[in-house]
Structures are given as C-alpha cells and as structure tokens.
Amino acid sequence: MSEITKLSYCIETQDLTKKYPVIKGYGGLFTHLFRKKEIAALQNVSIRIKRGELFGLLGSNGAGKTTLIKILCTLVLPTSGTAWMNGLDVTKDQKKIRKLIGYVVGDERSFYWRLTGRQNLTFFAKLNNVPRHDAQARIESLLSFMELQYDADRMFKDYSTGMKQKLAIARGLLTEPEIIFMDEPTNGMDPVSAQKFRKLIKEKLVKTEKKTVIFATHNLHEAEELCDRIAIIHKGEVKTAGLIGEIKREFHSGKGYVIELKGPVTGFLEKIPYITSARKVTIIPDNSFSDTTQIEVEIKDGDNDIFPIVKEIADLGGKICSFYEKEISLGELFSMVIGRK
Amino acid sequence: MALFIEKPLAFVWKDLINEVSYKFAFFMQVCGILVTTVTFFYLSKLLGEVGTSYLKPYGGDYFSFVLIGVAFFNYLKVSMDSLSASIREGQMVGTLEALLVTQTEIPTIILSSSLYSFIFASFKVAVYLILGAFFFGVDMGNANIMGAFLILLLTIVSFSSIGIISASFVMVLKKGNPVNWLFTNVSGILGGLYYPVSVLPKWLQKLSAMLPVTYSLEGMRLALLKGSSLNALLPNIAALTAFSAVMLPLSVLIFGYAVRRAKIDGTLTQY
Numbered sequence: 001m002s003e004i005t006k007l008s009y010c011i012e013t014q015d016l017t018k019k020y021p022v023i024k025g026y027g028g029l030f031t032h033l034f035r036k037k038e039i040a041a042l043q044n045v046s047i048r049i050k051r052g053e054l055f056g057l058l059g060s061n062g063a064g065k066t067t068l069i070k071i072l073c074t075l076v077l078p079t080s081g082t083a084w085m086n087g088l089d090v091t092k093d094q095k096k097i098r099k100l101i102g103y104v105v106g107d108e109r110s111f112y113w114r115l116t117g118r119q120n121l122t123f124f125a126k127l128n129n130v131p132r133h134d135a136q137a138r139i140e141s142l143l144s145f146m147e148l149q150y151d152a153d154r155m156f157k158d159y160s161t162g163m164k165q166k167l168a169i170a171r172g173l174l175t176e177p178e179i180i181f182m183d184e185p186t187n188g189m190d191p192v193s194a195q196k197f198r199k200l201i202k203e204k205l206v207k208t209e210k211k212t213v214i215f216a217t218h219n220l221h222e223a224e225e226l227c228d229r230i231a232i233i234h235k236g237e238v239k240t241a242g243l244i245g246e247i248k249r250e251f252h253s254g255k256g257y258v259i260e261l262k263g264p265v266t267g268f269l270e271k272i273p274y275i276t277s278a279r280k281v282t283i284i285p286d287n288s289f290s291d292t293t294q295i296e297v298e299i300k301d302g303d304n305d306i307f308p309i310v311k312e313i314a315d316l317g318g319k320i321c322s323f324y325e326k327e328i329s330l331g332e333l334f335s336m337v338i339g340r341k
Numbered sequence: 342m343a344l345f346i347e348k349p350l351a352f353v354w355k356d357l358i359n360e361v362s363y364k365f366a367f368f369m370q371v372c373g374i375l376v377t378t379v380t381f382f383y384l385s386k387l388l389g390e391v392g393t394s395y396l397k398p399y400g401g402d403y404f405s406f407v408l409i410g411v412a413f414f415n416y417l418k419v420s421m422d423s424l425s426a427s428i429r430e431g432q433m434v435g436t437l438e439a440l441l442v443t444q445t446e447i448p449t450i451i452l453s454s455s456l457y458s459f460i461f462a463s464f465k466v467a468v469y470l471i472l473g474a475f476f477f478g479v480d481m482g483n484a485n486i487m488g489a490f491l492i493l494l495l496t497i498v499s500f501s502s503i504g505i506i507s508a509s510f511v512m513v514l515k516k517g518n519p520v521n522w523l524f525t526n527v528s529g530i531l532g533g534l535y536y537p538v539s540v541l542p543k544w545l546q547k548l549s550a551m552l553p554v555t556y557s558l559e560g561m562r563l564a565l566l567k568g569s570s571l572n573a574l575l576p577n578i579a580a581l582t583a584f585s586a587v588m589l590p591l592s593v594l595i596f597g598y599a600v601r602r603a604k605i606d607g608t609l610t611q612y
Contacts, residue, residue, distance in 0.1 A: 074442070128443050
C-alpha cells in the first residue's frame with residue numbers, strides 16, 4: 001500500500017473475500033478435505049474509510065456486514081484479499097490492530113450479567129491493559145459520558161436495553177480507540193432511546209471526540225440520519241459506496257417534483273393526462289383534511305426545468321400553492337441498488 | 342502489579358463475584374463434599390479388612406485411600422472440564438467475542454478463565470483433607486508436604502495439557518468433545534480412583550501405566566499417607582514430568598491450530 005493511501009485512509013480493503021466452509025456432520029469434516037463446499041459471505045469487497053468519518057455499512061440481514069466487521073476486528077481471517085487499518089494488515093498485525101479499535105456489539109449477552117456495570121468495565125479495562133491508576137478515572141468519566149453514573153453499581157441484568165447499549169459503547173471507548181466498530185447497536189432499543197443513542201454517536205463520538213465510526217445497520221432511516229458516507233452491501237458484495245447524495249444522484253437520474261395545488265381540484269384531475277411536458281404525473285393520496293392536493297411529477301429525461309410543467313398546469317386551471325424537488329428516500333435507493341444487476 | 346498476574350487475577354475476581362452472587366450454590370457444594378466423605382467413611386467400615394493386602398502400600402486403610410483419590414481426582418476433572426467449559430460457556434453466553442477483541446492473547450484468556458475452578462478445586466481438596474484428618478481419623482501426621490506439592494504441581498501441568506487438547510476440540514467441534522469423555526472415564530476406571538491399580542488384571546494395569554492420573558494419585562497417597570521421601574516418589578515424579586514435557590508443547594500446538602481453524606471457518610464464537 002502506498003504511503004499516500006496509508007495517510008489518507010483509516011481503513012482500506014482490497015478485494016476482500018470470505019468464504020465459509022459448509023460442513024455437515026462429522027462425515028463432512030472428512031469429506032471436506034477432498035471436496036470443499038463453500039458459501040461466499042464477502043466477495044471482492046473494496047472500500048476506503050477516512051479518518052474521523054461516520055461510515056455506514058448498510059445491508060439486509062445476512063448481507064455480510066458482520067463478517068466484514070469481524071475481519072477488521074481480527075476475529076475472522078479473510079479467504080483472500082487484504083485489509084489495512086492505519087496501514088496495519090489485519091491478518092498480520094492483529095495485536096496492534098486490537099489496540100486501535102473499540103468494538104460495540106449489539107449483542108447484550110457480551111457482558112457478565114451478575115456483575116455491575118462498573119465491575120464489567122473494570123474487568124474489561126484490565127484485559128485492555130488500561131493502567132490501574134488511569135482505569136478508575138476513565139471508567140467514571142465514561143459512565144458519566146454515557147449518563148450511567150447513577151446506575152453503575154446495579155447488576156447488568158437489571159439494566160434496560162438502552163442502558164446495556166450505552167455500557168457497550170462505554171466498553172468500546174475504554175482504550176480511547178481511534179476506530180470504533182458498531183454492529184447493529186440499536187437492535188432491540190425503543191425508538192426514543194435509539195434516537196438519543198444516534199445523537200450521542202454523532203454529537204459526542206464523531207463531532208466532539210473525532211473518532212472514526214463504522215456503523216453497520218439494516219435500518220435505512222438510521223443510516224440516513226447518521227452517516228456521511230455509506231456502502232450498501234448485498235449478498236456479500238458492495239453494490240455501491242459513497243456520499244448518500246451522490247449515490248442518490250447516481251441511481252435516480254430522473255428528477256421528481258411535488259406540486260401543491262389549492263382547493264378542490266375535481267375538474268382539474270381529468271386534465272392531468274393532457275400535461276404533455278411531464279414524463280409522469282401521480283396524485284399523492286392524502287388522508288388529511290387540508291384543502292390542498294399534492295401531485296408528483298417526473299420531468300422528462302434531458303429536461304432540467306420544472307417551469308414548463310408549472311406553466312402547463314396553470315394553463316389547465318390548476319392553482320399552484322408551492323412546489324419542491326422530491327428527494328428519493330434511502331429505502332427507495334436501497335431497493336434500486338440491490339435490484340440492479 | 343505485573344500485568345501477567347493482573348489479568349488472571351481479574352478473571353478470578355470476576356468469577357468470584359459471579360459465584361458469590363449464587364449464594365446457595367456454594368453451600369450445596371460444601372454439603373456435597375460432606376455427603377461424599379460420610380458415604381465413603383461408612384463404605385470403608387463395611388469393607389473392614391477386605392482388600393488390606395492391596396491397600397498395604399498406602400497404609401492399609403480404605404477410607405484414607407479413597408478420600409485422597411476422590412479429593413485429588415477433582416484436579417483431573419477441573420483440568421479436563423474447565424478449559425473447554427470456559428470456551429463453551431463464552432460461546433454460549435456470548436462473552437467470548439468481547440474477550441477476543443481485547444488486548445489479551447487467547448491462551449491467557451482461556452487459562453485465566455479456568456483459574457477460579459482450580460482455586461475452588463484446591464478449596465474442595467482442603468475441605469476433604471481437613472474433614473478426613475480432624476473428623477474421620479485419617480492419619481497424615483507423617484505427610485511429605487514438599488513431595489505432595491511437587492506431585493500436585495506436575496499433576497496440574499500434565500492434566501492441563503490434556504485439558505488444552507480438549508479445549509481445542511471444543512473450539513472447532515463445539516460439542517461432542519471425545520478427549521474429555523475418554524480421558525475422564527478411562528482415568529476413573531483405570532487410574533486408581535476408588536481401588537488400587539493392583540486389583541486390575543495385568544493387561545489393564547499396562548493401560549493404567551499410560552495414564553498420568555495413575556502416577557498422580559499414587560504419588561499423592563504415598564506422600565500424604567506414608568510420608569514417602571522424594572526419592573521414593575521419583576518414579577511418579579519422573580512419569581508426570583515426562584508426560585508434561587511431551588503433552589504440554591503438543592497441546593499448545595494443537596490449540597494454536599484450532600484457533601486458526603476456527604478463525605478461518607469463522608466459528609470462533611459460534612456454538
């Protein structure tokens with residue numbers, strides 16, 4: 001890897017592939033020696049993540065997000081390809097890499113349930129070589145950072161899901177790591193706690209602490225709210241990666257607008273098929289009691305201007321209150337990306 | 342405190358808090374020791390003078406013989422079970438993954454995870470010996486403490502090497518660990534736990550001579566009940582040393598291979 005790449009990117013993978021052996025029963029252990037049956041969990045994954053970035057790994061369950069994170073966290077060895085973190089090879093520099101990372105896993109079973117939150121953190125601090133004189137102060141500061149200071153001496157088993165996830169983040173930050181991996185950390189959290197949790201990641205970890213966060217999720221809303229850049233993974237392949245806006249533009253070239261029309265438009269609706277300057281016009285169903293009607297128009301390929309359509313609607317008797325460009329949701333984008341061959 | 346001892350102690354501290362939180366379990370374990378001791382005490386009364394010739398090398402008393410056997414067989418069970426059980430429990434409960442991403446090497450994690458079990462086994466052995474000596478008349482007045490300690494040390498090392506191999510199977514196969522089953526059962530039958538090896542037919546005695554538990558229990562009985570000197574214990578010490586010298590490096594190699602295999606298969610934390 002070049003020095004420039006080493007400096008520019010915090011994480012870089014090149015054609016990373018992971019195939020898991022398919023072994024059934026004890027007989028399979030023997031036959032596998034001669035006839036290997038494998039299933040690909042990751043295929044030629046190449047991504048680059050910058051320092052201080054909040055990067056989303058987006059994919060449905062079983063897409064390969066966890067496998068990618070586990071390779072980067074040195075828990076799984078890749079079948080082929082390479083991955084570097086701060087210029088360190090994940091297959092060769094495992095010890096050094098574990099000093100760089102914090103791993104926040106959504107699985108609440110990764111704690112000792114009959115130990116208190118503070119005792120759990122103390123135990124993991126020791127295993128992470130946090131010096132004894134620093135450990136207590138750091139644990140106190142993390143408990144307070146995660147707003148757990150008043151529950152620190154309760155057994156973990158008595159924590160709510162949100163508190164368990166907060167403790168998982170506190171554990172991930174014990175070593176003050178440069179890079180934090182979060183694998184579906186909001187799983188099982190109620191919407192309010194999840195919202196608070198996301199705010200905490202964005203405001204405190206990324207903006208204040210300048211950490212690099214890799215956030216794996218299948219929740220599109222979450223990815224859209226949190227991440228600067230994303231990679232959409234489907235069946236082990238990175239389908240696309242980049243800024244959310246750029247990906248939207250790449251996959252959704254046709255521009256759409258929402259136009260709001262005033263008052264009862266019964267007479268106008270019959271005239272819609274005669275709007276020739278638009279590629280497609282759709283009435284947006286409205287269950288509210290407002291006195292406006294919304295229609296969605298798609299402009300024709302090559303056109304960039306909404307005004308001919310606006311003029312045509314006005315000429316046909318439509319009273320326009322407002323119009324704005326319709327933005328494609330990440331959910332729609334996700335369907336488009338994974339649907340593209 | 343040096344880091345190499347701080348981490349194992351952290352595991353002991355964590356396991357102790359966990360165990361103490363189950364208050365009744367500890368009490369039941371001590372009751373279990375008492376029940377076993379009383380059972381064998383009256384069983385030995387029933388046997389009386391039967392088999393004295395076989396027991397003569399160990400002082401002639403069946404209760405003393407079996408008490409040492411049952412007490413120190415705990416170490417074999419802990420060595421065989423605790424290493425693999427700590428991996429299995431971590432896989433099942435879900436803590437193994439969190440441990441493996443820390444800055445602690447896998448061998449330290451596995452060995453430290455079983456340390457509490459060894460300490461508790463030592464506590465159980467102490468309870469057996471105290472009960473035997475103070476309440477059931479087991480005579481250990483001439484015990485060679487130094488010799489017993491040496492035998493104990495070699496016992497733990499040699500048993501642990503089998504435990505590490507057993508843990509390697511769990512790492513890869515998760516369940517159905519053949520090493521554990523085979524060694525614990527064969528050692529129980531042939532190792533001289535409940536009866537002296539000399540009662541077995543010659544061909545079984547030859548098999549028995551291949552097991553470290555045979556030398557461990559015999560050495561321990563000779564040291565504690567007869568007060569045998571280090572010279573007299575030399576055959577047992579030599580056998581256990583040889584076994585450890587071969588099996589310990591081998592077990593470390595096998596364990597290293599198992600970890601790599603599990604990382605390749607992606608099954609390190611699966612169960």
